[in-house]
Amino acid sequence: MNQRAKDRTLWQRLADLQWSKYVRLPAATSSYTVTRDLRIPMRDGVELLADVYEPKGPVSGTILLTSPYGYNLVGTAMTGGVFACRGYRVVLVRCRGTFGSGGTFEPFMREVDDAADIVAWMREQPWFDGRFATHGYSYLGFTQWALLMDPPPELVTAVIACAPYNFGAFVYTGGAFLLSTMFEWSFVTTKQEEPILPRVLAVLSSRGRVREALAALPLTDAAEKLMDGKAPWYHEWVSRRDLGDPWWKSADLTDALQRVHVPVLLQGGWQDGFLRPTLDGYARLADRGVDVGLTVGPWTHAEGGAVGSRVLLPEALVWFDEHLAGSSDRCRATPVKVFVSGPDEGWRDLPAWPPATDEQIFYPRSGKILAALPAHPGEVGEFTYDPANPTPTYGGAFVTQISPGITAGYTDDSALASRSDVLAFTSDPLTTRLEVIGSPVVEVGHGSDNPFADLFVRLSEVDANGRSRNISDGFVRLDPAQPPGVVRLELDAVAHCFAPGNRIRLIIAGGSHPRWERNLGTGDDPATSTRMQPSRRTIDLSITRVIVPVAHPRHNAG
Known part of the structure; x- marks a missing residue:
């Protein structure tokens, strides 16, 4: 190292202390020094900048984080100080084109080669002992998947929180932007x-x-x-818009799921926009027999980085103690830990995700009813979707940073049911609690006079006062060549208990804007067009149903 290591400042000490208190971590075991702005050469001649946090005392291992967001005082406490204070060396790397690192920032496109070059640089450092782990949230999770495209032999474990591994598929979730x-x-x-x-x-x-x-x-x-x-x-x-375009290839890290062999902890939130890739990643790794853990809490993307850290960071620290430092204590009783919301809400340990469940089916009927028996032939619902006045977004599992009139996560969505461009079907009050755990499915008998159409469906819970709150969503951009018939939508996975006396509501609409772009109804490129055409929808209720995965009685009791 040419740069000189310096003791952390008073402000850093205070930030580390306050953050540790906030996330309820055990007491720090050491102080640390910081060596700033180390230069890491990339294969194309660009140099990235990194800071190294070195504990004063025994080092339990090295943790690598790579971020495009820089590391301010609070950020370093959250990502560096939290581990350095507890015996881990931390390497904080700034992505190319950000915060002094050379090159041009091309989000999600250059991370694979850069990750490999960062590790090559680490191998040459006098402090490197031949073993390291990775950690990070959101984009810092994506950079870990980038490294796992060609896992280095020195990597011993990874903790990936609320992150995609196929960026293009995320950008066009359900087929729309x-x-x-x-x-x-x-x-x-x-x-x-x-x-x-x-x-x-x-x-x-x-x-x-x-x-x-x-x-x-x-x-x-x-x-x-x-x-x-x-x-x-x-x-x-x-x-x-064509995900087969070679341009997207660099941002598709799906192959990493077949290449990783080290233990991986995946962390997510039920209302996080990256919930689906988190659960899909767990399923693929578990199917391969990888030692993989899964934790899913009740938060949005923003909440997961704040209040959710009270669960996620202590859990990550214990994971590193076991898999990097070599503690003999097994950190998890079962591979899966999920938060079940609703009456008596709390954490549930599970042997796998999804757990074994039973099916319960609900049927939309004339009269805006969600019933236990199917509709008769001839029962239909109708609405018109007008892209000039698109159906608005009310909550849901997506990422928002500015909240310009929309809110992510759980919210009061009662107003949706009263819109003329929405069909809403509500059940009678439940006589017993109903614990739904897994991915609900809605099969919609859909027809449209305009082949260019989207479908948005939602399950909500309506309380005794008539207030509705979103639980799970599904969306698809329909293939204009697809004939009328049943459209199957798999909704976001949930772990939620509907309370006795509350009701279940099914929402069917033609979109959710601006969470997704509106369907212009013309087949024109939405990126460049302004021409719009409404679509008149007919829902055949006799072939429409809601299938919910219901916990076995022994789980319902717990």
């Missing part, structure tokens, strides 16, 4: 290297303009006006 998430992230990222006060003021003052941009067409022009060319990747994301 995730408008608000991708727009907001891009906008905030263009501001992230400004001083903190101007940055915060710029983001807070932008909510109205972001709301207007999300409502505007065409999509590319709206983004250009607000971001002033500072997020060129956004134009690529919204324009390249």
